[in-house]
Amino acid sequence: xxxxxxxxxxxxALLLALAQGILPMLGAWRGNRALMAVARPAAAGxxxxxxxxFGILVWAFVHFDFSVQYVADNSNLALPWYxxxxxxxxxxxGSLLLWIFILNVWTVALAAFSQKLPEVFAAxxxxxxxxxxxxxxxxxxxxxxxxxRLLPMPGDGADLNPVLQDPGxxxxxxxxxxxxxxxSVAFAFSIAALLGGGLEQAWVRWARPWTNIAWAxxxxxxxxxxxxxxxxxxxxxxxxxxxxxxxxxxPWLVGAALIHAQAITEKRxxxxxxxxxxxxxxxxxxxxxxxxxxxGVLTSVHxxxxxPRRGIFILIFLTIVVGGSLLLYALRAPKxxxxxxFKLVSRESALLIGNLMFAVAAAMVLLGTLFPLIxxxxxxxxxxxxxxxxxxxxxxxxxxxxxxxxxxPFLRWGKGDASALKQVLLRAGIAAAACAIVAVxxxxxxxxxxxxxxxxxxxxxxxxxxxxxxxxEMPRGxxxxxxxxxxxxxxxxxxxxxxxxxLSESLSVTSDVRMAPGQTEHIGGYDFRFDGVHRASGANWxxxxxxxxxxxxxxxxxxxxxxxxxxxxxxxQTESAVDAGIFRDLYVALGEPMDANKVExxxxxxxxxxxxxxxxxxxxxxxxxxGFVCAADKRFRIKRAATEVVTAESLQVQETHA
Amino acid sequence: xxRLLPFIGFMLLVALFGFGIWWxxxxxxxxxxxxxLNKPAxxxxxxxxxxPTQTVSKADLLGKPYLLNVFASWCVECGAEHxxxxxxxxxxxxxxxxxxxxxxxxxxxxWLAEHxxxxxxxxxxxxGNTAIDFGVYGAPxxxxxxxxxxxxxxxIGPLTPDVVASELKPAIAALQQETx
Numbered sequence: 001x002x003x004x005x006x007x008x009x010x011x012x013a014l015l016l017a018l019a020q021g022i023l024p025m026l027g028a029w030r031g032n033r034a035l036m037a038v039a040r041p042a043a044a045g046x047x048x049x050x051x052x053x054f055g056i057l058v059w060a061f062v063h064f065d066f067s068v069q070y071v072a073d074n075s076n077l078a079l080p081w082y083x084x085x086x087x088x089x090x091x092x093x094g095s096l097l098l099w100i101f102i103l104n105v106w107t108v109a110l111a112a113f114s115q116k117l118p119e120v121f122a123a124x125x126x127x128x129x130x131x132x133x134x135x136x137x138x139x140x141x142x143x144x145x146x147x148x149r150l151l152p153m154p155g156d157g158a159d160l161n162p163v164l165q166d167p168g169x170x171x172x173x174x175x176x177x178x179x180x181x182x183x184s185v186a187f188a189f190s191i192a193a194l195l196g197g198g199l200e201q202a203w204v205r206w207a208r209p210w211t212n213i214a215w216a217x218x219x220x221x222x223x224x225x226x227x228x229x230x231x232x233x234x235x236x237x238x239x240x241x242x243x244x245x246x247x248x249x250x251p252w253l254v255g256a257a258l259i260h261a262q263a264i265t266e267k268r269x270x271x272x273x274x275x276x277x278x279x280x281x282x283x284x285x286x287x288x289x290x291x292x293x294x295x296g297v298l299t300s301v302h303x304x305x306x307x308p309r310r311g312i313f314i315l316i317f318l319t320i321v322v323g324g325s326l327l328l329y330a331l332r333a334p335k336x337x338x339x340x341x342f343k344l345v346s347r348e349s350a351l352l353i354g355n356l357m358f359a360v361a362a363a364m365v366l367l368g369t370l371f372p373l374i375x376x377x378x379x380x381x382x383x384x385x386x387x388x389x390x391x392x393x394x395x396x397x398x399x400x401x402x403x404x405x406x407x408x409p410f411l412r413w414g415k416g417d418a419s420a421l422k423q424v425l426l427r428a429g430i431a432a433a434a435c436a437i438v439a440v441x442x443x444x445x446x447x448x449x450x451x452x453x454x455x456x457x458x459x460x461x462x463x464x465x466x467x468x469x470x471x472x473e474m475p476r477g478x479x480x481x482x483x484x485x486x487x488x489x490x491x492x493x494x495x496x497x498x499x500x501x502x503l504s505e506s507l508s509v510t511s512d513v514r515m516a517p518g519q520t521e522h523i524g525g526y527d528f529r530f531d532g533v534h535r536a537s538g539a540n541w542x543x544x545x546x547x548x549x550x551x552x553x554x555x556x557x558x559x560x561x562x563x564x565x566x567x568x569x570x571x572x573q574t575e576s577a578v579d580a581g582i583f584r585d586l587y588v589a590l591g592e593p594m595d596a597n598k599v600e601x602x603x604x605x606x607x608x609x610x611x612x613x614x615x616x617x618x619x620x621x622x623x624x625x626x627g628f629v630c631a632a633d634k635r636f637r638i639k640r641a642a643t644e645v646v647t648a649e650s651l652q653v654q655e656t657h658a
Numbered sequence: 659x660x661r662l663l664p665f666i667g668f669m670l671l672v673a674l675f676g677f678g679i680w681w682x683x684x685x686x687x688x689x690x691x692x693x694x695l696n697k698p699a700x701x702x703x704x705x706x707x708x709x710p711t712q713t714v715s716k717a718d719l720l721g722k723p724y725l726l727n728v729f730a731s732w733c734v735e736c737g738a739e740h741x742x743x744x745x746x747x748x749x750x751x752x753x754x755x756x757x758x759x760x761x762x763x764x765x766x767x768x769w770l771a772e773h774x775x776x777x778x779x780x781x782x783x784x785x786g787n788t789a790i791d792f793g794v795y796g797a798p799x800x801x802x803x804x805x806x807x808x809x810x811x812x813x814i815g816p817l818t819p820d821v822v823a824s825e826l827k828p829a830i831a832a833l834q835q836e837t838x
Contacts, residue, residue, distance in 0.1 A: 291675070315672065315679060326668050327665050329661060329665070330665050331661075373675075374674065376677075569732040569733075569734075570730055570760050
């Protein structure tokens, strides 16, 4: 009975979403305040019913209700409770329910904090959120019902994909989705602005923290995903340019561009059309990510069974949402160049170049991701584009960003001072060159590693120089407002990330070896002694567990336990052992026994020494932190709401004059 | 016009995606081209499920075509496929060889007792090593192997009545015409 209540709740939520999407829109158009006032209560009601549906599915998992097909497919009696909760978003239907649940959390937050926005504008923003919810709720109800029954009820269920039975994977999807869905706020703002006829600077200021928070969540989600791939897949890699990774990376790139474009629009009034376009793109790419993963158009490790009806539904939805917004953009985008003028040497120019690079990089990733599909379309046969394409083009596109990054903060709005730039160039340049020369002696002349040291020092020195300048020139208390601190942290993160990528990629040592018990391998200055394999077991798996004792100069450092797990339903999963450190990771993955009948004998093993790999995620986390800190700036709260209510007409006048 | 460019670009993408869905509906995305098709099946020696001391090799099965059906008790989809094999197995006109994959023999026997045993012969590959030679990457999978030991047809995933009627039976019919 309860699962049917879940379905009923979804239907009621759909009805409320329709009300939230249509009535305030009509109200804003006709100037009817009663209709506009529907937005908030409808959003709240929808959230209640969606939360109810979500709660019912969680309850079904927790209580082993195998009469629900989705529960029976993704859990069983032996699955620990925390993985049973994570199993809610372990497959298609539930992950969509999570998507809509998070959309509702964002909408409710938006409804609560938008009280000071002009009534018409807030009504339109909430209506756009409602229309997005309509699409997703209809998708769930008509093609992907998580509450479908399985009769007769089986005594036990199948299993949660063992690949997902990992702490990193339990929170990766919710965090990632929070990021994806968060871009809907900037999107809704842009659509509302296009409908109303102009993008007010104050509204952009108000939208900025939302974008920052969404982007920070997306960053965290990607970091978690990357960490999971590293720890779980057993290849020691941290990024694979897999279509699904790309699907999350494209909105991230556009989101990074959007954060900077919004800063220009808010502070200088310029680039309105570009900011609007980027916010449409950021959310569209989030939707596209969902489409690519869920439609089965691209086959990837993540895209499991798919149903063409779903593909067609998402495609139609995507066409309406993205096509509609781009058409609206074509018709209504601000036609007149607006904002204060700027010279070639200025902060605007630097931000624009960065923006352009991020946008082109996102387009490059999109092209690479869709290439197999284009190959099919042009009848070129099965083509896939892999790391060589991305690994070559992406660093090339990011090179200007890395080179320009230290200058950005030093440049003034409008017209920058070239002599200040020379100083930065000199100081950061000397620091980078000096460190690179020192590095030559430590990295055996590996060019990539030297470049990594130089690039990282260049960025970090630039950030520190600017931090020092603020310290010297600004009075106490006004040196590092949150917005500034966030920027510094995020840029510092870029430096740390660059160091991590280039150093770990160039200095890692990998060894595939056959090891008999007692045998020792010497890698990266460490001795790995294989002490054989024994049996281990957990709640729903049994495993062959290797014992590897690591020593350095005869001193024992750690004992590592890589596993090869067999889950209840026969799926085999490697569980690598990682000894983490700030400057290096030791990583061991258990391969196969040399003789299947003598598991206590020799095994194939993969041993890694990975210096600085943790800096990759450390850099990502710093970027995330930067996003959150930035969003906390008091400046973004609406203070003078009353004076900032500007009608569309006066805005257009203002724009023509600008 | 400039402002229409994003829209036009997106519409091209939509056309591409529409094509992708159409393409996938005509071509099974799971139809991984198997390099083994029309090649001799890999040699194998595997114990019988019910008499583990006796083995069956590829050579033992030469002479008559057979359908090698990879299944396991842990595989949910196999349960869905099984009634079909029960019903259609005897009418196929070839031997049905059950290939028990990565399964504890006791579990497999219990599962067969419960669901019925349509197989003429049952072999067991508990470690799953031979399955690697066959390129098996999940259960269920089915291989149609002719009297000369050549793989003539392969299906990944459960054999549905549709697949049996439109693919498997024609493939068997083609075999039987060759060797009258």
